Amino acid sequence: MMPAPPEPGLDVRHWELAEKLRAAPPRPSDDLRERVRAISLTAPPSPRRRDLPPRRLAFVLAPVALAVVAGVAVGLRGSDDSRETTSDRGALEATPTRIPGPAIGEPEASEHSALSKTFAPGANRRLQQYQAQLRVRVRNLDRLGDATQQAMRTTRSLGGYVVVADYGAATRRNGESLLVVRVPVGRVQQAIFRFSDLGAIVSQRIRIQDLQAGFNALERRILSLRQRIARLEERLADPTTAPEQRARLRAQLLAERQNLSAALRARDATLRRGRLARITLTLTTRGEAAAAPGKPGYFERTLSDAFEVVGKVLTWTLYILIVAAPFVLLALLVLLGERARRRRADERLLEQTG
Amino acid sequence: MLTRRRVAAGPSFAEAAEAHLDDVHAYLVYLLGDRDLAEELTAATFEQALRRWRRFDPRRGTPRTWLCQLARSVALDHFRAEGRRRRREQTYAAAEPLEERPPLVEGLSPTLERALRALSPADREVLALRVVLELDVTVVARMLGISTTACSTRLNRALQRLEERMHDARAA
Numbered sequence: 001m002m003p004a005p006p007e008p009g010l011d012v013r014h015w016e017l018a019e020k021l022r023a024a025p026p027r028p029s030d031d032l033r034e035r036v037r038a039i040s041l042t043a044p045p046s047p048r049r050r051d052l053p054p055r056r057l058a059f060v061l062a063p064v065a066l067a068v069v070a071g072v073a074v075g076l077r078g079s080d081d082s083r084e085t086t087s088d089r090g091a092l093e094a095t096p097t098r099i100p101g102p103a104i105g106e107p108e109a110s111e112h113s114a115l116s117k118t119f120a121p122g123a124n125r126r127l128q129q130y131q132a133q134l135r136v137r138v139r140n141l142d143r144l145g146d147a148t149q150q151a152m153r154t155t156r157s158l159g160g161y162v163v164v165a166d167y168g169a170a171t172r173r174n175g176e177s178l179l180v181v182r183v184p185v186g187r188v189q190q191a192i193f194r195f196s197d198l199g200a201i202v203s204q205r206i207r208i209q210d211l212q213a214g215f216n217a218l219e220r221r222i223l224s225l226r227q228r229i230a231r232l233e234e235r236l237a238d239p240t241t242a243p244e245q246r247a248r249l250r251a252q253l254l255a256e257r258q259n260l261s262a263a264l265r266a267r268d269a270t271l272r273r274g275r276l277a278r279i280t281l282t283l284t285t286r287g288e289a290a291a292a293p294g295k296p297g298y299f300e301r302t303l304s305d306a307f308e309v310v311g312k313v314l315t316w317t318l319y320i321l322i323v324a325a326p327f328v329l330l331a332l333l334v335l336l337g338e339r340a341r342r343r344r345a346d347e348r349l350l351e352q353t354g
Numbered sequence: 355m356l357t358r359r360r361v362a363a364g365p366s367f368a369e370a371a372e373a374h375l376d377d378v379h380a381y382l383v384y385l386l387g388d389r390d391l392a393e394e395l396t397a398a399t400f401e402q403a404l405r406r407w408r409r410f411d412p413r414r415g416t417p418r419t420w421l422c423q424l425a426r427s428v429a430l431d432h433f434r435a436e437g438r439r440r441r442r443e444q445t446y447a448a449a450e451p452l453e454e455r456p457p458l459v460e461g462l463s464p465t466l467e468r469a470l471r472a473l474s475p476a477d478r479e480v481l482a483l484r485v486v487l488e489l490d491v492t493v494v495a496r497m498l499g500i501s502t503t504a505c506s507t508r509l510n511r512a513l514q515r516l517e518e519r520m521h522d523a524r525a526a
Binding site: 011013014017018020021022023024025026027028029031032033035036037039040041042343346347349350351352 | 367368371372375376379380383384385389392393396397400401404430433434437458459460461462463466474475476479481485486488499510513514516517
């Protein structure tokens with residue numbers, strides 16, 4: 001009878017030989033059977049406390065350690081960032097002349113009141129020129145007309161006046177109106193609040209320019225001119241003054257009086273600039289930016305912070321992975337090489353021994 | 355807990371030892387080419403198996419394969435230690451008289467017995483695993499760390515060499 005082949009690829013002429021080997025398997029001695037039975041009846045060693053072998057434990061602990069390190073790094077970086085933000089804001093508030101506001105299309109209505117309060121005119125009793133630019137989005141054309149009227153009424157009710165009023169509807173749906181108003185500096189904050197309520201703030205820009213130094217210089221010049229005029233008048237009143245000299249003094253007096261009236265006009269203009277704030281209000285129906293978001297609640301802030309931290313952790317993890325990848329790859333190659341070398345050594349050992 | 359589940363899913367160690375003692379012993383006899391030594395190392399294998407039994411995962415292989423792998427590791431350790439010993443005691447070992455050794459496998463013809471002894475452990479190993487224990491080619495390939503094709507080639511070559519050694523023995 002032809003024995004069954006041990007495997008399909010086995011040469012036919014070896015079948016008989018293979019069958020001979022298979023027919024006579026080595027049998028263990030009774031002594032060995034007893035020994036193995038005794039071993040198997042021995043109580044198994046107490047379970048190890050750690051189920052995971054060290055290598056697997058390392059595979060588990062390494063990512064955890066990585067995440068912890070990344071978290072700590074992000075935390076430290078985050079606290080640095082917050083410090084920077086605070087100091088930046090401090091620097092911003094200390095700027096005496098120009099107040100940087102958000103660019104067009106950057107709604108920051110939640111901060112506008114704080115800014116307005118911080119830069120409230122006359123807070124330090126210096127003469128300042130106060131200028132504000134507001135861009136407010138309204139729902140539709142009907143509302144645009146109403147809002148424009150309301151803004152003009154507000155201006156007048158606050159003791160101000162409208163310098164420019166330009167209302168236009170480019171299409172049936174969209175339109176824009178531009179108002180340039182002057183309101184007393186003491187009521188500018190109130191005006192901005194009321195204008196903000198007309199719709200959703202799209203952008204705002206507030207600019208304060210110090211006029212005090214220029215005003216003081218004008219005051220000094222006026223005083224000086226008055227003193228010089230007084231001296232000229234005194235010399236003209238003197239009967240000993242020669243006729244030729246008298247004619248020259250009169251010409252000088254005329255010039256100084258003209259200078260004085262120019263200085264007085266400049267001083268009055270400066271005072272007016274400091275007394276009345278200039279507000280440029282643009283009301284628009286175009287949805288070029290989203291409505292100003294309200295102040296986020298506690299839940300939204302927490303969620304936002306959580307997402308930010310997760311994002312940072314992921315960024316750092318990716319960063320560490322990119323940095324560590326070559327080393328991990330190298331270690332993997334060394335490990336694989338070592339395993340291959342060991343396997344080859346085993347094969348050589350089995351080929352040579354005998 | 356994981357290890358306990360693993361052991362609970364498979365046979366007990368005593369059952370596995372009882373069922374696969376013959377296989378492990380046969381494998382080691384072929385691999386080592388020495389029956390007495392095979393008995394010693396079989397006992398050593400089961401001692402080690404008892405210590406490591408908690409690590410055995412039935413999902414990754416049968417107890418027979420696991421025990422054979424363990425036996426292979428024990429045999430390789432023995433070969434390494436023996437190689438070191440021989441290198442140290444080269445002069446003495448060369449002069450060491452050859453002892454009369456017991457037959458490797460009962461029931462084999464003297465020609466086949468001599469031819470089997472003349473093979474390398476690597477050849478005897480593949481014969482034991484594929485022919486005597488009739489393990490699947492993929493299992494043996496994984497055990498030896500080679501491809502299935504290489505495993506089949508190795509088996510054919512081992513049988514070829516066995517045949518040649520038998521021919522040489524008959525001629526002598």
